[in-house]
Amino acid sequence: MSAADLHTLTGAYVLHALTDEERTEFELHLQECEACAQEVSELAATAGRLARAVSAAPPAQMKADVLRRIATVRQLPPHTPTPARTTGGTSRGRQLSRFALAACLALAAGFGGVAVWQNQRADEAGERAEQARQQAEQLAQVLAAPDAxxxxxxxxxxxxxxxxxxxxxxxxxxxxxxxxxxxxxxxxxxxxxxxxxxxxxxxxxxxxxxxxxxxxxxxxxxxxxxxxxxxxxxxxxxxxxxxxxxxxxxx
The missing domain is CATH 2.60.40 (Immunoglobulin-like)
Structure with a gap:
């Protein structure tokens, strides 16, 4: 993986969307790249705020409505995507896919990471997200410290x-x-x-x-x-x- 590719992995790293090999390579890169370390710290803070933001209880009728509609909504057929043109090789396509995954995980951090039916679980998810944010931020600081x-x-x-x-x-x-x-x-x-x-x-x-x-x-x-x-x-x-x-x- 080139140095240019590594600079684009900050969002996927914060949201745990990298493979084990990519994570190891990126964390070694963080030791030498102050800009990426700063971006990781900021993105980790944002992910934590997203998770804490969703703590309101859903309407009492929501669960019943969802269960009732499951039996009446037709399942969509499998989608076969049309191959896209590539002008910059496979690397750019892989990065776009990774950022699409990171976007989905960002929504999961804000919405899917909390329990739909119980406020207590929402609070627990927020606490876990905050702990993960703090650990990721401290880890990035150590790896990017000038005297590391x-x-x-x-x-x-x-x-x-x-x-x-x-x-x-x-x-x-x-x-x-x-x-x-x-x-x-x-x-x-x-x-x-x-x-x-x-x-x-x-x-x-x-x-x-x-x-x-x-x-x-x-x-x-x-x-x-x-x-x-x-x-x-x-x-x-x-x-x-x-x-x-x-x-x-x-x-």
Whole structure:
């Protein structure tokens, strides 16, 4: 993917519309592109506001009307699109499709992400969207910090990991690629290595092989990170041998 293509992925990144490979490549790009980092931060804030905006209860009759009309509205036949002319190669077509998907996801963030029938679920969706917005914004800040330094190493079973540290923010991020799926009921847990004492730094998503994680907590005097396999929900301290140990970059 060219650098020009990467600049167009900010909206799709915020709305989680990228493949694992595209997400990894774009997050590495964020370390060097201040403009994209700023745009990611602004778009994440907008998505959060959209989700919080839709919290009104629907009319009491709406559910009954929808269920009644389901049996009477004819289903549309499958649509076969006419091939469009391409003058700039396949890349532009892929970007247009991606932005169409991002637009749909933006509507989902504002409307479909809340429960139609209960205000309580709408409030919960708004809280989740706000948390996701804050995490995406903080992650982008770490990756794009002027003093951000990265170190990449090979992990288990062909996986790779990149640690990014921004001392000015006292924060760090971890970008994993091709992580093997943890055993059923288990999760990868990240730990700060404080001179041999492991301090929890958050959990990875067990359903993703490629992921960028903002480490939970300040870097302080930690010299690196460790990764262990823990029961779902995480542990207060490591319960297994580390599957990986990585030192923070020093130069």
């Amino acid at each position: 330094k990265a170190s990449t190493g090979r992990l288990t079973d062909g996986a790779t990991g990149t640690v990014v540290v921004a001392k000015s923010l006292n924060q760090a991020a971890f970008v994993a690629a091709k992580m093997p799926e943890p055993p059923s009921g288990k999760v990868y847990q990240l730990w700060f290595n404080d001179d041999g004492t492991m301090r929890s730094a958050g959990l990875m998503n067990p359903g993703r092989s490629t992921e960028a994680v903002l480490l939970d907590g300040p870097v302080d005097k930690a010299s690196g990170i460790g990764i262990t396999v823990e029961p779902a929900g995480g542990s207060d301290e490591p319960t297994s041998d580390p599957v990986a140990l990585m030192n923070f970059p020093t130069a």
